[in-house]
Amino acid sequence: MEILPIVAAGCCILGGIGTIIHTHNINKIIMFALLESGLIGLIASFYYLDVAIISSVLEPVATLILLLGVLKYEFIIKNKKKYSTEVPVLTK
Amino acid sequence: MDLVTLAMYVGYFLLILGTVGAVIGPLTKDPFKRFLNIEVPSVGVCLIFLAYNQTLALMTFLGVNAILTLVLVRAIIKNEELEE
Numbered sequence: 001m002e003i004l005p006i007v008a009a010g011c012c013i014l015g016g017i018g019t020i021i022h023t024h025n026i027n028k029i030i031m032f033a034l035l036e037s038g039l040i041g042l043i044a045s046f047y048y049l050d051v052a053i054i055s056s057v058l059e060p061v062a063t064l065i066l067l068l069g070v071l072k073y074e075f076i077i078k079n080k081k082k083y084s085t086e087v088p089v090l091t092k
Numbered sequence: 093m094d095l096v097t098l099a100m101y102v103g104y105f106l107l108i109l110g111t112v113g114a115v116i117g118p119l120t121k122d123p124f125k126r127f128l129n130i131e132v133p134s135v136g137v138c139l140i141f142l143a144y145n146q147t148l149a150l151m152t153f154l155g156v157n158a159i160l161t162l163v164l165v166r167a168i169i170k171n172e173e174l175e176e
Contacts, residue, residue: 001093001095005095005098005099006098009098009099009102012102012106012135012139013102013105013106016105016106016109016110016132016135016136017109019110019113019128019129019131019132020109020110020113020117020118020129020132021118023118023119023125025124025125025128028125028128029128032128032131032132035106035131035132035135036135039135039138039139042099042102042139042142043142043150045095046095046099046142048142048147048150050151051147051150051151051154054151054154054155055154058154058155058157058158061158062157062158062161065158065161065162065165066128066161066165069124069165069166069168069169070124072169073124073168073169073172076169076172076173077172080172
């Protein structure tokens with residue numbers, strides 16, 4: 001057996017465990033990128049190179065969407081904590 | 093171990109681990125963290141498609157997954173904006 005599927009399966013398992021047990025959002029996204037890189041390696045070891053092209057185009061797009069989304073989400077959470085509804089805000 | 097058997101075992105492991113993590117994982121009151129846990133079983137489903145040689149299903153699932161990420165992140169942010 002070759003070495004690429006073993007390394008890719010190790011990436012998948014480590015990325016899955018890391019995505020579940022990390023608690024900060026940015027760390028979860030980094031471990032998720034490791035998981036999907038393992039998926040691409042396992043697809044390429046099956047010689048499905050057309051699927052590997054599509055996967056390696058779409059995976060950074062999903063990571064980019066998640067990163068922009070988490071930045072906006074944390075900004076909204078911080079602003080809501082600063083101006084909460086118990087304080088009377090006149091400009092509502 | 094065979095290549096197909098390896099891919100199938102890793103796929104089932106990720107499916108079970110991701111489902112348990114999305115239901116009773118750490119800090120899943122936050123909907124964004126729960127959504128990031130949901131992404132793990134989707135990769136497991138991709139690996140099971142790969143082990144059973146369903147190439148067209150794998151390609152379609154990867155494409156739909158990227159669009160679903162866009163829609164769900166937008167929905168989570170809009171929900172957080174709208175509730176008080």
